[in-house]
Amino acid sequence: MSNQAPPNEGSMASASSDVPTFAPLYRQIRALILRSLKEGEWRPGDMIPSETELATRFGVSQGTARRAIDELAAENVLVRRQGRGTFVASHLQRVNQFRFLKLRPDGGDLEPFSGKVIECRRTRPPASLARQLRLRPGEAAILTRRILQFGPEDTVLDEIWLPAERFKGFSAEGFESYQGLLYGYLEAEFGVQMLRAEERLKAVLAQPEQAGPLGIAVGAPLLQVERVSFTYDEQPVEVRRGFYVTTRHHYFNQLG
Amino acid sequence: MSNQAPPNEGSMASASSDVPTFAPLYRQIRALILRSLKEGEWRPGDMIPSETELATRFGVSQGTARRAIDELAAENVLVRRQGRGTFVASHLQRVNQFRFLKLRPDGGDLEPFSGKVIECRRTRPPASLARQLRLRPGEAAILTRRILQFGPEDTVLDEIWLPAERFKGFSAEGFESYQGLLYGYLEAEFGVQMLRAEERLKAVLAQPEQAGPLGIAVGAPLLQVERVSFTYDEQPVEVRRGFYVTTRHHYFNQLG
DNA sequence: TAGTGGTCTAGACCACACG
């Protein structure tokens, strides 16, 4: 490629149709890397080609490939490790266990937790959920309810909705074998990588449906956390409603 | 400066003692820019010198100065505007009004809000607060209580603690004249820029102290939000306890 | 037209990990 490339005539920009043509080169490269990830060329935990290899492959300078990788690393899609290489992020890595779980014990450090599935069935979702998951009319969903224990205490009750078609073979046993790490299970067994989520929090009073499983009194305060999670291309693939007992724990957030 | 600079012999690295010596050049430049900001050389809303000017001033290449600025822009300390220049972020800018307020109406867009101070006095803080604000023994604090209205509804009750020495002259009138924008007031009148905050959330039941001002029933569920805010050098300068009514609003959070 | 940030390149060397 010429040194002073005109705005958008990168050799690959015109060669691939599903990549935006009028964007900086490094964004086009970023999109191409994302496509390879989405298509499974490199799987979670894998090392991707080096910066120079990618630069050659895409016909750009190493600095441009680097910038694309930088963005993806900043979004936690890739992980750079000096001297070793660049890797596809995985929810099974230690460092990611708490990326989507903001609950912390009031005093002290992160606690290990364990999950206990109390219900798991295929069912017809309410209309609002079908909309959020962008299901086709009549498409079924999987409903899973589980308890998270922090130490000995039942702390979280989750009601998790997944599109049934995408997760054929989903089972309570499979889920539990991943020690409560839903996204690890989905990634390893179904090839679905969760990248991003939105949460909406409210304070509510415990109803019998929550009080029973959690072993607390009806009318006790609960933190209700509604989550929609997205994979590649901003596709929603999970809707979850959690109820957190916040007597000895809190939801931690950083504002920047 | 020579082309291949040895790890850390930048001309300014050795010249200034309060900047870490063993760090990449661009981090040293970042620290120097931060120092100028902290010392007030450039104030919120000001344009800072161009990349090339900063590069010359600090004896590095434009690319290195650029990278330092990039980091500060990513942290919302600076704001870049193509063709115009780079500016010091200000809490009085529109775009920053909701940077530290995650409460959203359940349906629809961001709502304008207004603040109403119901108490404002100098007092001796509880020990835990004195510790969080790193006050010297016996040092006084300012306690402010205020209500935030979203539309016509009383939605938030805040109890705000500030170190009295740093905010001499703080008044309910001054605060209210900034339309509920505490950080705008602190920035404009006291030269304190809030950069970052930590929040800890719990679900609680309304006590009479909260139910009264908010006009709700005792025992209603409230979202309790404890915040510690930091200015330059990770200095805590505000501790706040908020009670959010979440019947028609929710706390919104993005997980990456 | 002049000045700003934004993109892209090419090449050098450093720091780190692993065999």
Place this chain on the structure above:
DNA sequence: GTGTGGTCTAGACCACTAC
């Protein structure tokens, strides 16, 4: 030692803003 990412430089040109 070899290969990886990390830092730094120099220089070119593009895109946007304001005068």
